[in-house]
Amino acid sequence: MRKRTLNRGLAGFWWLTLAFLYLPLAVVVLFSFNSVNSAAHFADVSLRWYHQLLGNEQILSAFRNSLILAIVSSVIALVIGCLIGYGMYRHRHRKLGWLIVLIYLPIVLPDIVFGISEMAFFVQINRATGLLEPGLGTMIIAHVTFQIPFVALIVYSRFVGLDPTLFEAAKDLYASPFKRALHFLIPTLKPALISAFFLSFTLSIDDFVISFFTAGPESATLPIYIWGAIKKGVTPEINAIASLMIGAVLLAALVSLLFNRPRRR
C-alpha cells in the first residue's frame, strides 16, 4: 500500500519534471507564431516572423556559416582523430600517458578558458604576423581542436571491441598497408566513423562560447546571431529561428530512436 503511494508520487514528480524540461522550449515555439511583437501576450496565430526570416540576409548568412564551419571542421577532425585513435590502439601496450593527457585536455578545459586562451593567442599571432585573422578560419581551428578527442575516443573504442586476430588475418590477406586500409580498416570502422562525424557535427553546430570568442566580424554563426539579437533587444524573429533549430533537434531525436530501436525478427 505504502509502496503504491510512493510510486504514484514518483510518477507525478516525473511528469512535473518533464514539464519543467520542455516548458522553455514550448514557450519559444508558441511565441514564434504570435502575431504581435510581445513575449508576454499571445494575440493570434500567424506566420509573419517566419516570412521575415526568409528575407533576413544576416540570418541566412549565419546559417551558411554554421553549416560550413560544422562540415569543414568535422571532416578535418575525422581524419586527424582517426589517425590518433588507430595509433592509440596499435600502441596501447606502450606508455602513452602524455597522449592521454593531451587528448583529455580539450574535454576537461572549461569552455570559457578554452575560447579565451585561443582568442588571446590568435590576436597576438595576428598582430605579429598578420596570419590567423579572426573569422571562419580561426573558428574551424578551434572547433577541430575540441572535436579531435571525441573522434579519437570513438575510433579507439571501436578497435578495442574488435577481435585482435582479425588484424593478423588482414595482414595475411592484403600485403600493402593501403589495401588493408581500403578493404579492412575502413569497412570495419564505418559505423564508428559515421557516429564520430555526426557527433563532431552536432558539437560544432551546438557550440556557442568557443565560437563566440574566436569569431570575426563577418563570421557569426546562428547561436552568435541569436545571442546578439537577444542582447540588442528581443525580436520575435529569434523565436522563429530558434523554433526551427528546436525542430531540427526533435527530428534528430526521432531518427536516432528509429535507428536504435531493438529489432525483432
Place this chain on the structure above:
Amino acid sequence: MVESSLTASRRRAVVGETRHLLFSVTPGAAWITVFLVLPSLYLMAVAFMTNGPYGLPEMPLSLDAFRQLAGFGFLGWSPGNAYTLLRSLWQTFVSTALVVIVAYPLAYYITTCREKWRPLMLLAVVVPSWTNQVIRTFGWMNLLAPGTPLSDLAESLGLIGPHMGLYPSDFAVTLGLVYNFLPFMVLPLYAAFEKLDVAQVQAAQDLYASPVRAFWHAVFPQTLPGLLAGTVLVAIPAFGMYVIPELLGGGKSMMLGNLVARQFSGGSNWPLGAAGAILMLLATFVGLYAMRRIGRRLGGGEEVVI
C-alpha cells in the same frame, strides 16, 4: 647489450612500429599542442604580466592581476570581485545540490518502469539539452520576464516586488543552471540504480531494518559512484558558466566566467582575466582530482573517471 640481443629483423620491426606511432599520432598531438596547449600556456603567462594602456599585457612581470582579482585596485579594496567569486561558489553549490535532489528520485523512478519504456524516458530527459544553450536560456528569459504568468504568481505571493519579474536575478541564474545540468546527473545515477544489487536491500529488510536505514545502508552506498560522477559533470562546468549568468543574471549576478570574459572585451584588462582563468583551471583540476581520490577509496572508481 640489449641492442645486440635483438635480431636485425626485430630491430627493424621496432623502428617500423615507432615510425607508425609517430605517423598516426603526430598530426593530432601537434594540432592540440599548437592550438590549445600553447594558447593556455600563453594565457597563464599573461596573468603574471602588467596591464598596459590598451588592456593588452605588457612587461614587467607582476602579481598585480591576482591582487586585483582579490579586490585591491587604485582606490583600495572593493568587494566587487570578491562577491563575484563567492557568488560563483555559492551558485555552483546550490545548483548542484538542487540537481541531486531532483535527479535522484527521477533516476530511481526510471528504473522502476518497464524495461521497454526506459530508453524512451532517458531520451525524453536528454533531448532538451541537445538544443542550443542560448536558445534554452532565452526560453527561460521569456518565462520569467516581468508580466509573465510565473512572475505574476510570484508577485501575488509576495516573493518579489511589483513589476520586478523573476528575471534578471540570482534566482533565475540558479534555475537556469539546474535546468541546464539536470540530464548530466540523471544519466550516471540511472546507470548506478540499474545495476543495484537488490539482494542487499532484501537482506536489510529481512533483518528488520527500517526503510530509512535500509536505504541508507543498502541503497545509498551503491549509488554513490554515480552520484560522484554526476557531481563532477555538473559542478565543474557550472563553476565556469558564462551564458546563463550573462543572460539570466542581467549584469547583476555575474559569475567568474563573466568576470573573465569581460576583461577581454569591453573593459579590457587581459592580465586580470587571465588570473581569473587560472583560478577556474585550478578549481577544475582540484575538483577532478578530489573526485578521483574519493572514487577510488569507495571502489568502483572507474565511473568517476570522465
